[in-house]
Structure formats: structure tokens, C-alpha cells
Amino acid sequence: MTHDAVVVLDAPSAERIAPVDPSSPILVDHHEPDNLASRAVASLVDTGAGATAELVFRLADAGGWELSPEAALPLLVGLLDDTGFLMGAAPRSVTAAVDLVRALNDRSADLPQLLDQSRASGEQSARALGTLRASGYRAGDLFVAVTHVGGYETAAAHALRDAGIDLAVVCSEQADGLRVTMRASKAFVEHRSLGGDILPALAEEFGGDGGGHASAGVAELHEESIDEVEAFLIAHLESELGLTFATVAWEQSSGLKWLGSIHRCRILLILLWTAEEACPGLCGEPTFFGLLW
Numbered sequence: 482m483t484h485d486a487v488v489v490l491d492a493p494s495a496e497r498i499a500p501v502d503p504s505s506p507i508l509v510d511h512h513e514p515d516n517l518a519s520r521a522v523a524s525l526v527d528t529g530a531g532a533t534a535e536l537v538f539r540l541a542d543a544g545g546w547e548l549s550p551e552a553a554l555p556l557l558v559g560l561l562d563d564t565g566f567l568m569g570a571a572p573r574s575v576t577a578a579v580d581l582v583r584a585l586n587d588r589s590a591d592l593p594q595l596l597d598q599s600r601a602s603g604e605q606s607a608r609a610l611g612t613l614r615a616s617g618y619r620a621g622d623l624f625v626a627v628t629h630v631g632g633y634e635t636a637a638a639h640a641l642r643d644a645g646i647d648l649a650v651v652c653s654e655q656a657d658g659l660r661v662t663m664r665a666s667k668a669f670v671e672h673r674s675l676g677g678d679i680l681p682a683l684a685e686e687f688g689g690d691g692g693g694h695a696s697a698g699v700a701e702l703h704e705e706s707i708d709e710v711e712a713f714l715i716a717h718l719e720s721e722l723g724l725t726f727a728t729v730a731w732e733q734s735s736g737l738k739w740l741g742s743i744h745r746c747r748i749l750l751i752l753l754w755t756a757e758e759a760c761p762g763l764c765g766e767p768t769f770f771g772l773l774w
């Protein structure tokens with residue numbers, strides 16, 4: 482196939498677009514830069530952009546190209562979907578969205594069905610199973626959860642994030658290893674970037690590819706054991722952050738313990754009462770038990 486140029490969109494590494502392997506691509510991306518950045522002949526990379534669609538919009542805008550409704554529609558869907566409907570988006574992303582809405586014209590009627598957010602049933606069970614299967618770690622205010630699902634990894638990660646977990650790690654088995662999907666809180670990102678630090682470190686340890694954004698990313702690892710990945714990740718986080726993680730297991734609260742001991746007292750009393758009934762005088766005055774009861 483002959484071509485003048487290869488434009489790579491929304492992918493920072495050659496591994497992410499394999500088996501395509503362009504030697505000198507034009508790169509448009511908003512992920513943390515990886516190995517495609519050094520071989521690109523021209524690039525528009527901005528990790529502050531809400532979506533790669535926003536960068537395409539900026540190119541069109543800067544070039545003075547007219548945005549047809551047919552072009553504006555997918556760009557707007559990309560921008561809204563990638564930013565979670567502009568939740569926490571930068572002013573520049575919001576401005577781009579407004580311009581794209583304006584360019585929609587009669588295609589605006591197509592928007593609702595393209596942005597349908599109702600959850601598929603598989604997504605619901607991934608959220609539930611991912612949460613139930615999670616093992617938890619805590620260091621001070623920082624919570625980490627590691628879990629595994631069969632699919633809808635992103636949904637499972639969001640469920641854990643919704644529950645207040647700072648670093649949600651969702652593993653899923655693939656034909657040749659594990660996919661590890663991560664989402665992180667702002668508090669976590671202040672320490673380390675998922676796409677810049679954590680996921681590449683996993684890929685380096687186990688082989689494969691890892692990257693993405695500061696707070697969201699994925700690694701495809703040549704490793705089948707979730708336990709191995711989990712152990713390495715926690716040890717890596719401990720050495721990188723200078724923290725010690727404790728596993729979070731279910732602990733009986735002191736109130737419940739107290740209720741438990743009351744329950745044990747009652748069982749003891751019933752036993753004594755029964756003994757007293759069987760052999761009167763064995764435990765002293767029966768009315769004493771009656772009062773206690």
C-alpha cells in the first residue's frame with residue numbers, strides 16, 4: 482500500500498498500534514509520550530488535552546479548515562466521552578466542545594444515541610465482581626485495590642474509584658498474558674503518574690507494554706500470574722513512595738466485639754441454667770439466673 486504519510490492518533494507507543502509499525506509517523510496524542518515520540522517527523526502531543534479529538538479540532542481550527550457536521554460529530558463524541566462529559570475538563574476543552582456543538586447543525590439529532598451511557602449487563606457485573614474480588618491495601622490515607630474481571634475492566638476500575646479507592650488495579654486474562662487497567666485519584670497522581678511511571682515499570686518488569694495518562698492507563702503484560710503482578714506492584718509502590726502498605730482485611734469493630742461477648746455470656750448462662758434445672762442446687766439460687774436473664 483502506498484502512502485505519503487502515516488498519522489498516528491491517540492497511541493503513544495509502537496506496541497499499541499502493532500502490527501502497524503510506521504518508521505516516521507505524524508503523531509497526534511494526549512497520552513504520556515512513549516517510544517513513538519522520538520521517531521515522529523511531526524507531532525502535536527499535549528497531555529493537558531481532554532481527548533485526541535480535541536487536538537484534531539485544534540489542528541482544524543489553526544488551519545482554518547471548515548468543520549463539516551460530519552466531522553464535528555465524531556470529534557464532539559470523542560471529546561465528551563474521553564472527558565466524562567467535560568467533568569473537570571480544562572477551559573480549552575470546554576471551548577472546543579462549544580465550537581463543535583455549533584458546527585453540528587442538523588447532525589445534533591444524532592448525538593443522544595451516540596452518547597448513550599446506559600450500562601450493559603456485563604458492565605454491571607464487572608463492577609460488582611471487581612469490587613467483591615478486590616484485595617485492599619492501605620498506607621495512611623492512600624487506598625489501593627487489586628482485582629480481576631473477565632471483561633469491562635474500565636467499568637470495574639471506575640466502581641472501585643467510586644468507592645473511594647485511590648489506585649484501582651484491574652487485571653484480566655488475555656491470550657498471551659495479563660491486561661492491567663489502572664485508574665488513580667488526584668491524591669495518587671500528586672505522587673506518581675500511571676502512564677509516566679507505574680505502568681511502564683510493570684511493562685519493564687514483566688515484558689510487554691504499558692502507558693497512558695497520569696490518572697488512567699493500561700499495561701499488556703507477558704505474565705500470567707496476578708499474584709506476581711500484585712506483589713511486584715505493591716513492593717514497587719512502597720519503594721517509590723516511601724510508604725509501607727498494610728493489607729486491609731475485615732476487622733471486627735470494638736462495638737461488635739462487645740456484642741459478641743454479651744452473646745457468649747448468654748450462652749454460658751443458658752448452659753448454667755440447664756445444669757441447674759437438671760441438678761437443682763448445683764449453681765446456687767435459680768432466681769439469680771432468672772434476674773440476670
Ligand SMILES: [Mn+2]
Nearest residue numbers: 491532533563
Ligand atoms: Mn484518550
